[in-house]
Amino acid sequence: MQIAIHDRSGSFSDIWIEHCIENGIHYKEVNCYNSNIISELKDCDGLMWHWDLTDYKSNLMARQLTQSLERINIKVFPDVDTSWHYDDKVGQxxxxxxIGVPLINTYVFFSKxxxxxxxxxxxFPKVFKLRNGAGSSNxxxxxxxxxxxxxxxxxxxxGFSQTNPFARLKERIWMFRRDKNLTSAQRLLTGVARIFVKNEIEKYSQKEKGYIYxxxxxxxxxxxxxxxxxxxxCFGLRRFCRKGDFRASGSGLKDxxxxxxxxxxxxxxxxxxQKLNAQSVAFDFISHQGEYKIIELSYAFTSHQFPGFWDQNLNWHKGSVSPQKFMIEDFVNSLVKVHKFVS
Ligand SMILES: Nc1ncnc2c1ncn2[C@@H]1O[C@H](COP(=O)(O)OP(=O)(O)O)[C@@H](O)[C@H]1O
Ligand SMILES: [Mg+2]
Structure with missing residues (x-):
């Protein structure tokens, strides 16, 4: 049995590859953007690829590749059920x-x-959102x-731009004033640079228009x-709102x-x-009149380390854990099951 991993430094693949090495799991590194990726994957049982909105290219073909591989029984993480709605609040x-889960009342229109x-x-008031974006930016x-x-x-x-370099710079100045450390200083400098030099997302992404949410x-x-x-x-944390703001996502204030x-x-x-049939899903909840409502969901997220987790009986298991390890553990187990069944 062999799995393929798309290696992208700083993404989940760092932990997945480490896990393969530690546990003697056969893996091969692939580049999903290669035009011959389908033939490269022919000797693999599964593909793991942590794609996300920071890589504009994935939006052009990750879903299409996933769908095509599932058609020929090559398992994928994230699979179609887990990923088709990623960074798409309209789809969500x-x-x-x-599926009848508690979403905040949401209205979307496709004509003026x-x-x-x-x-x-x-x-009023209402909350306006673009269908895509993270860290409260849209x-x-x-x-x-x-x-x-x-x-x-x-x-x-x-239409609306998907990114706003000036708003981002303002946010980074606020974070630098708050944290006054090397990371926040570096982020402040790149925020300034981004006013003058566009990154790939800014160069290639299109305006959001023709709908309102x-x-x-x-x-x-x-x-x-x-x-x-x-x-x-289940892994959990609370994210606090920016001072004088209703938005928590991207504030960096975590507990x-x-x-x-x-x-x-x-x-x-x-x-x-369970209703989503998702391999991995991060939900953002807020509470409304004593009831929890979902704001949005995403198969990928930034936290790598949690102080423990709850099992399905809601028992707490203490100890530093990383969800990304469980992703690959579950994925490999699902492939082993298929192997046993076939042989
Ligand atoms: N309908 C809402 N009512 C109140 N607060 C909200 C609502 N929707 C989002 N928020 C707040 O704004 C933040 C960002 O919203 P979210 O839809 O999660 O966008 P992003 O994709 O940028 O994280 C959330 O973390 C939450 O604190
Ligand atoms: Mg969010």
């Missing part, structure tokens, strides 16, 4: 509504007329109807709850104290992951 809206009709009946509060009208005009006019605003949340499910384990996370939220996360 339909999926979460379809439909958006205007809704506008005449709705209340999320903002819309306070009143005139502001929503302006957003609708842009959505069905010139709003959510009910859920007030009074000082933090969101990030719960990651990998197979039968891993597991005793602060309500087991009801964990139960919903396990149940929802």
């Amino acid at each position: 809206k339909y999926l979460l509504e379809a 007329k439909d958006a205007d009709n809704w506008l005449s009946r709705t209340t 999320v903002r509060l819309v306070k009143d109807k005139p502001e929503a009208e302006r957003m609708i005009n842009i959505a069905f006019g010139q 709003f959510q009910d605003f859920i007030p009074q949340n000082e933090f969101d709850i990030r719960l990651v499910i990998v197979g039968t384990r 891993y104290d597991y005793t602060k996370i309500d087991t009801e939220c964990i139960r919903i996360a396990f149940e929802s992951a």
Whole structure:
């Protein structure tokens, strides 16, 4: 048995490759962007590739490659169920509504007329989002109807950029003032450089337009709850909002104290992951009138180390763990099962 791993430094592949070496698992490094990738994978039972929104190219072909490999019974991490909705809040809206998990009321329109009709009946504030983006960069509060009208005009006019170098620089100045360390200084410098030199995402990504997405605003949340499910384990943390802001994602203000996370939220996360049939999924929750609602989901996430995990019976298992190790463990186990069945 052999698995293929797309090696990208700083991504989950670092941990996956380490795990293969430690456990004597046959693996081969591949580059999924090679035009002959399908023939390169013919001697492999599975492919693991941590692609994400920081690599603009993956958006052009990762889903298509995954679908094609599943068609010829080569298993993939992330598989179609796990990944098709990644970085696509519009897709997630339909999926979460379809499988009946508690999503915040979400409205999406594909014509100015439909958006205007809704506008005449709705209340404010609302939360506006682009379908893609991370770290709260494409999320903002819309306070009143005139502001929503302006957003609708842009959505069905010139469109929104997926990235805003000035907003990013402002955020990095704020982080540097707060952290005053080497990392925040480096990020501040690259933020300045990015005003003048575009990165690949800025060069190649298209404007977001022709749709508009709003959510009910859920007030009074000082933090969101990030719960990651990998197979039968749940990892958790709380992410606190920026000062004077309703947005937690990307603030860098994290707390891993597991005793602060309500087991009801964990139960919903396990149940929802099962309905999604996901190999790995990170949910962001906020609480609304005593009930937990999902904001969004993502198979990939930034945390690598947690102080323990809950099992499906909601028992806590203490000890420093990395979800990425469990991803490869589960993946290899699923391949071994197929092998036993076939031979
Ligand atoms: N409907 C909402 N009501 C209140 N707060 C929200 C809502 N949606 C998002 N937030 C806050 O904004 C943050 C970013 O939103 P999210 O949709 O997760 O965007 P991103 O993909 O950038 O992480 C969340 O972490 C949460 O704190
Ligand atoms: Mg988020």
